[in-house]
Amino acid sequence: MVQLSASVCLLGGLMGLYLLMPVLMALTPPSMCTALKTLNNSLSHRHRYMKHNFPLNYTIMVHYEEVYKLSNIGKMRRQGVDDLVLQRLWFQVNQGVLKKIIRVLPKRHPSRPFTAELERRFKDVEGLFVQSHPSEALQQELPEKVQDKWDRLTEEPERVPQSSWRFSTPKSLLDNFCHTMYCLFSDCFTDTDTEHDYCGASRRRKGRKKDLQPES
Structure with missing residues (x-):
């Protein structure tokens, strides 16, 4: 009887661990959270470097897929795309965004030193993610x-049809970069005493007005 009870307890413990595994696997490692917060510190200065230092209404040409917003994440989640895939796409998109800003x-x-530092910190986060x-x-x-989005992002520029290009300001691209980071890695930016919905509709409406840190 004692042996049976022990077996039942062991089975129950294993089942509990099995059910908990997706939750444990979903948490971002502390080292990566630290790197993301360092990246966020740099992004908090984007208003100064990506708006004040550029001509009024200055835009750069990017892939349609590089305009990666919270609404895109919401749509793909509703289609059943999991967060690991969305995170991989986030890295692919913003790698191209940073390269294009530096190129101009x-x-x-x-603003060049700021953008170069941002790219270095982004690569640090990407390395920890891998x-x-x-x-x-x-x-x-x-x-x-x-996969279709991924293929278009990696396609040679001369082979991309004109309809697939968009013009965006450097700041709006970094705003998207920042807001989607909060959504996809929300466990790194959530206060222990307060619940935040970084992916919700209210966040999309307020995203342009308020970020985690004041811009300088």
Whole structure:
């Protein structure tokens, strides 16, 4: 009887661990959260470097898919795309965004050091992201709709049809970068005493007015 009870307890413990595994796996590692917060510190200065240092209404040409907003995340989640795939896409999109902003900046432009530092910190986060997941998880086949986006992002520019390009301001691109980061890695930015819905409709409406840190 004692042996049976012990077996039942063990089975119950294993079942509890099994049910908890998705939750544990979903949490962002502390080292990556630290790197994301460092990246966020840099992003908090984007108003100064991406608006004040550019001509009024200055825009750059980007892929349609590089205008990656909270509404895009919400739509793909409703279609059943999981967060790991959305995070992979976030890295792919913003890698291209940063490269394009740097490409238009002359070497002595006052925003170039800021953008170069942002890119370095982004690469640090990306490295930790890769380290924190099994290679099999990062090599799994992407859903068809996401694969189509991925292919367009990596396509040679001269092969991209004119209709697939958009013009966006550098600041709006970094605003999207920042707000989608809060949504996809929300556990790194949530206060213990307050619940935040970084992916919700209210966040989309207020995103342009208020961020985690005041811009300087």
